[in-house]
Amino acid sequence: MQYQAPANDLRFLLFDVLGADTLHELEKYADATPDLISAVIDEAGKLAAEVIQPTNQTGDRQGCHYDPETKSVKTPDGFKEAYAKFVEGGWTALDAPIEFGGQGLPHTLKFVVDEMVCSTNLSLGMYPGLTHGAISALHTHGSYELKQTYLEKLISGEWTGTMCLTEPHCGTDLGLIRTKATPNDDGSYAIEGTKIWITGGEHDLVDNIVHLVLAKLPGAPDTTKGISLFVVPKFLPDSGERNPAFCGGLEHKMGIKGSATCVMNFEGAKGWLVGEPNKGMSAMFTMMNEARLMVGMQGLGLAEMAYQESLAFAKERLQSRSLSGPKNPDGPADPIIVHPDVRRMLMRQKVLNEGMRALALFTGHQLDLSVAHPDDAVRENADDLVQLLTPVVKAFLTDEGYNNANWGQQVLGGSGFTQDWPLEQLVRDGRIARIYEGTNGIQAMDLVGRKLALKGGQLVRALFAELTGYLKDNPDAPHREELKVSIKSLEQATLWLAQNAPKDPEQAGAAASPYLRLMALTVIGYLWSRMAGVAHRQLDAGEGNTPLLESKLVSARYYFEKLMPEADWLLRDIDSGKDSLMAFEDQHWMA
Amino acid sequence: MQYQAPANDLRFLLFDVLGADTLHELEKYADATPDLISAVIDEAGKLAAEVIQPTNQTGDRQGCHYDPETKSVKTPDGFKEAYAKFVEGGWTALDAPIEFGGQGLPHTLKFVVDEMVCSTNLSLGMYPGLTHGAISALHTHGSYELKQTYLEKLISGEWTGTMCLTEPHCGTDLGLIRTKATPNDDGSYAIEGTKIWITGGEHDLVDNIVHLVLAKLPGAPDTTKGISLFVVPKFLPDSGERNPAFCGGLEHKMGIKGSATCVMNFEGAKGWLVGEPNKGMSAMFTMMNEARLMVGMQGLGLAEMAYQESLAFAKERLQSRSLSGPKNPDGPADPIIVHPDVRRMLMRQKVLNEGMRALALFTGHQLDLSVAHPDDAVRENADDLVQLLTPVVKAFLTDEGYNNANWGQQVLGGSGFTQDWPLEQLVRDGRIARIYEGTNGIQAMDLVGRKLALKGGQLVRALFAELTGYLKDNPDAPHREELKVSIKSLEQATLWLAQNAPKDPEQAGAAASPYLRLMALTVIGYLWSRMAGVAHRQLDAGEGNTPLLESKLVSARYYFEKLMPEADWLLRDIDSGKDSLMAFEDQHWMA
The missing domain is CATH 2.40.110.20 (Butyryl-CoA Dehydrogenase, subunit A; domain 2)
Structure with missing residues (x-):
């Protein structure tokens, strides 16, 4: 089946929820009008579906080949042509600096395109993906001569x-x-x-x-x-x-x-x-932080494709009758999408994917504000949020992107395990994203060991200000009570870290992974509340895309009922500390 | 690295916890003395490590080949020889009926051998595995003539x-x-x-x-x-x-x-x-139920191998220093097993694997009692528990076996993604176990839609009697309070189903998967409490394998602190019902 870019969800998020429709009011992003952003979304979606997706299965089956004689590598059939079209369309230059031939568009758009490319061929997306990091490192840290020599050809995609x-x-x-x-x-x-x-x-x-x-x-x-x-x-x-x-x-x-x-x-x-x-580590982190955000989009991209594939399967595959009476009485059985447990798998994918997209684009939007806003305080606050959330985006989107690809595969039953369907490749491809650019455990350590401590805790305070400010400004925020509980849990966990980590850094290590997850779930909860709030307002006003807005209300409910309560478990895990992790001596592991 | 059968854990579980040391007091299992059981464990472990494991990677790399001319299939190199040794050792006949050449040993031992075979080559294990189901179906439902014709050669492994x-x-x-x-x-x-x-x-x-x-x-x-x-x-x-x-x-x-x-x-x-x-469905279920238990062991077997591989890696790989000061001061860095987040992944694997093994062998032991105990009531009660727990063993052990294989892969970082290490194969192999012999969603439906209703609810009452009887008889049961909470959650969830499912079967469908998980976590909690209780007693008495007993105490603590609290989340999920799952109409899924 052909990939369908989540264009409606992207427009809803960017324009109606996050406020990216006003990005063009910033001097640096004067070109980024809603019309242009919308056109980029549509064009990228077309490119992904028509040019990139057809190379995905071939790429997996053929792989790359090394010739030891010439020490050269041959990429799979079709990669060269697809890459050429990617370059031709100017996609490598999207958010790159204008003075070296880039288009200087907002970074949020790069996030959007990354997701689509990774939905349709992660392997192919890696070539321009890594190039982007090299561009940033050279642009930020390189001498004038180095920039002159390399940037234009890297930005154009020629190199x-x-x-x-x-x-x-x-x-x-x-x-x-x-x-x-x-x-x-x-x-x-x-x-x-x-x-x-x-x-x-x-x-x-x-x-x-x-x-x-x-x-x-x-x-x-x-x-x-x-x-x-x-x-x-x-x-x-x-x-x-x-x-x-x-x-x-x-x-x-x-x-x-x-x-x-x-x-x-x-x-x-x-x-x-x-x-x-x-000072190489600092230059390296310029590449690395950017790469981490991109890898987050990889997790999301694969999960979006898995959702689309498994949804299509669930609508087609006839098996057993609905528990509430036949829904397809003329057929031999009902499509499996009628079954609550199948819907559980589909809803989980959809709701978490959209939540992860919201988290990523929220972070992308802050990244744009951090470089383009005229107000120093806004820029600094935005940069604090980006730094804090970068490991969260990387780890949570790849963990849950992988889990969702697995849920997609599960919807297909035995078909999902065969290579006749694309799900098993999505799972295999997605597995790496939890590992590279710093394993997800390293992301969690970056969050609790580095980001929480930076600037005397200002980064996480910026997040809490965002969250509590939202509750204060929105007394009728949807799912307000559940969100408050989760924010409270995150506060408690943060306090626990502040009290325990300084005297025993292993306590920070023990808490790191559940803490990162707790932060992700809470921020996504905040964003689901915002999305539901916008949906309510637009539905009341008779504006917007009704099915999408209705879906947001149901999805927010699903999120708060079935996913958010994990937060309590995570808090208890954190609270129990390191003792049961650190007690084993050598002789205990294989006793 | 060479597989090491979990022989000590098996002996601890079978003899010291579950009471399989008295199986030989039952007439049917008179041969199954502790010495014989112990010898079977050791011999099976040797076979798995020496004969089966060496075929595993070859099997994956070569795969099977089909010749369309002759319509024949060639298995990978070494499979024929390894299978021949399996047959030669009498392993296909282990628990098969004596009158057709079987050894008539307890089924628990078959579980034990299944785990080991699946740790070392799941693909190879499938051939005798399916044969075993065919034997049972023929033995239970076939005519005398059919049994005479087929059973001996199937049991000997000749066919x-x-x-x-x-x-x-x-x-x-x-x-x-x-x-x-x-x-x-x-x-x-x-x-x-x-x-x-x-x-x-x-x-x-x-x-x-x-x-x-x-x-x-x-x-x-x-x-x-x-x-x-x-x-x-x-x-x-x-x-x-x-x-x-x-x-x-x-x-x-x-x-x-x-x-x-x-x-x-x-x-x-x-x-x-x-x-x-x-009446084919009933005969089919004879095969199927047995196959479901075996598939549970597959999940566990792969997870055990993943644990051993990732543990060995974590002890060898030097990277960064311990947060509490160098542990390997003469080396360039410490082994990664010093890091709390790495230990989190290893502990999760170990604690959950041992808990799953306890659940499976508890079920296997009940299966033996259900066929061999002289007391009708004991037999019936045991059969009730086996029927109830069969879908739980299948689904939970394969879901968590897969997750644990993924955690093992994660411990290896980038190495885990390459084919130079066996982890990626364990993950790929393990993926199918969540799907075949009835997807895990189907297992959950079998549990809530069929097993809870059987005999007016007697199966689940048998389980609650087991759990509450334990609490009553053991006022000082380790982790008693946490276990009580979890049993209470399972009771509440069961009550919720009893109240909601009869009038709306879709409520049962919505609750099925989290309910199965809740039951698994609770029964495993019960077994961790029992294991910790035995460990306390033996340590106090100066008996047994001290490192193993000490490890059980730490592991039980890990389980109750870090894993068991998921139960609350599951209960809330169940409690929130079907509404957010069933609300979507066609236009909402891709709005």
Whole structure:
């Protein structure tokens, strides 16, 4: 079946709920009128359905192929053509800086497009996805010369970019990296070392690949404070000479088989320092934070596709009769969508997907405000929220995106397990998103270990101000009481962390994952209340898309009745602390 | 790494907790002394680790191959040899009836062996697994002649069996089947029709395959009351003639690639009626209920392997320092098992796996009592519990077995996504267990729609008697208060169903899945309390395996602190009823 972009939901969220219809009032986003945003949504939806989706299954079946002779990688049939159309449509340039050929549109739109691309071919989306991070790192931290040399071609999509962080012995703990950067006479550096799991490290979509590589300068400390970032092109931009940065092979993976996951050997390749020496981690985090938000959209994108596929199946598949009497009396049985337990699986997907979309676009909107709003205080507040919510978006959307893809697969029964249907691929592809760009456990540690402590707790205070401000301003907010309970739980959990984590950081580690989940559920609850509030107002006024507005009211109810009560469980988990986690000694694990 | 059978946990559970050490006092199980049970555990563990496990990865990589010329199926390298050793060791005959060459041992032991086989190669385990169901159906419902003809060779493993239920247009709703059985002159029937998803429908492990096929007699009603069961051998036992029951192809699946999942075409194949005409569903349920318990063990088996693999990884992989100071000061970093969030994933696996094993073996023990105890009332009570808990074991162990395999994969980070490690295969293989032998949604409907109503509610009363009897007899039961709360929640939910389901069966459908989960968590809580109680007593008495007993106390605490509180959430979900599930009309799903 053909993908159908969630255009109505996007317009409802962006314009009617989040206020992105006024983005064009900000000077930086003067072009981003509602008409233009709407046109982008429609065009991206068409591209995803017509150009990208047809490459998805082929990509999975063929995978990428490595030729050890030439050290080159062949992507699956159709990828090159689809990528070319993506570039041709200017999609790589969407929110990129105007001075280097970008369109300078709001980042929220990038989120929107990311979701659609990932719904229809996650593997293909990875190539421009990583490039985007490289653009940001160079734009934020690179010298004028580096920007001049690389940005235009990366933004146009003529070249692609990579992030080269992980080495065989270290992923999470980048302080351990061994890749070396030795100064050359000409101001460049000779990069030597091996990187693994490099997405798009080598491929045949474009003529040049620009690697952003973490490496250590001579004498640098053996910690993350001794890491520097380098730009290492496959071909040197001035001479066209081949730089010795070679692909040594591909990983064989559970999914995203169309995405070339490379071992990269840097054999004295020429690189140029990006930013200051030993400050590579900060430049890396520019890429990383952006990548984390994108990975969140991957989780959502796959879940949206799983929802559409399983919904279509549930409407077609005839099996057993409705418990309240035949709904398809002329057929041999009723479509399985009549069964409450099947609807439970569909509703869970729909309600959580829309909630996750709201959370992501709320964060995207704050990101736009954080760079474009004229008021310093608004910008700072928005940036606080973005920083706080980035790990939440990454972890929750990928965990629940994966769970929802699994629920979609479950709706199909045995068909879902066969390769005749796309669900099993969605599950396999989606599995990686919980792992890469920092596992979801690392996201939770980032939230409780770093983000809560930043600026003396100002980030989480900004969130509470948002939540309680909403309750104050909306005495008749839908599901107000349930939302209050959840906000209260989040406050209690935050207080628990404030009391326990400083004297025992392992308490923070024990609480991290349930705390992140509690925050996600609460913020999504807040957004479901807002969506239901808008739906009520519009229905009362006889405005808008009636079925969509009606669906929002039912979905909000489903959310507060069936999903939100998890918050109590999470609070009790947090509250019980680390003891039962930390008590085992070596002899207990396999006694 | 090599699989290590959970022999200590099994002995603790069977002998010290469940009382299987007295099984040999029952006449039927006179041979099943603790020594013999212990020897079976050890021998099965050796077989699994040494013979079965080495075939697992090959099986996945090679898969099964179909030859359209000969309509034959080749299993992966090594399967034939491993199956031969399985047969040689008498494992196919373990709990089979003695009069046809079986060993007549307790069914609990079959559960134990199933877990180990599925830990080490689920695909291979499917061949004898399905045979076992065919044996039971023939033994319970077949005529003397049919038993004489088939049972000995099925029990010895010389032949294998299948269950042929599903057709392209029907799986859950078997009333719709179209396969026809037309009487021949000689008392046999000509079977015509197509069956799909037939495990082991065709393969090269043995010389003959015995299909148990659901089909309709001429003029039979168009419902499940018109279904009859037939035995259809690949080769006719008397003449050796090839019966026209041909494999038409194999499914391409997400996992269990070493298990031949066949399309079977019955082209007038000779079959013999098993049991009475039109009573095929009851015979089918003999196979099905047994298969459901076995599938539960599959979920557990895969989860146990995932635990062992991820534990070994977490002890080896060095990454970052412990939050409470270096634990491996001479190394570059600490093993990741020091981190609370990693321990959370490992503890979840261990505690839930051991709880699921306790639930399964409790059920297995009741199954043994239900067939072997001299007291009618004990037998009936045990049978009530087995019937009630069968869907619970199937659904909960496969849902949580899958989730735990995913947590194991998560512990490995990026490595878990590559095929260099076995985790991704465990996840892919485990996915099917939530689907086949009745999806887990169907299990939940079986529980609330059928099992709760049977005998006027006597089954669930038997469970409550067990639970409250335990609390009464054990005033100092560990975690008594938390357990009481959970039992109370289950009582409330049961009452809610009793009040709402009769007047509106859709309320039962809406509550089914969370109710099944609530029952599973409660019974497992009861068993964790019992395990902790035994551990306390043995530690006080200075008996037993100290590390194991200590681990049980910590694990019970983890269970009641971090997992059991989900029960409140489930109760609230149930309590909120069907409204938010059933409100959508057609236009709302994709508004």
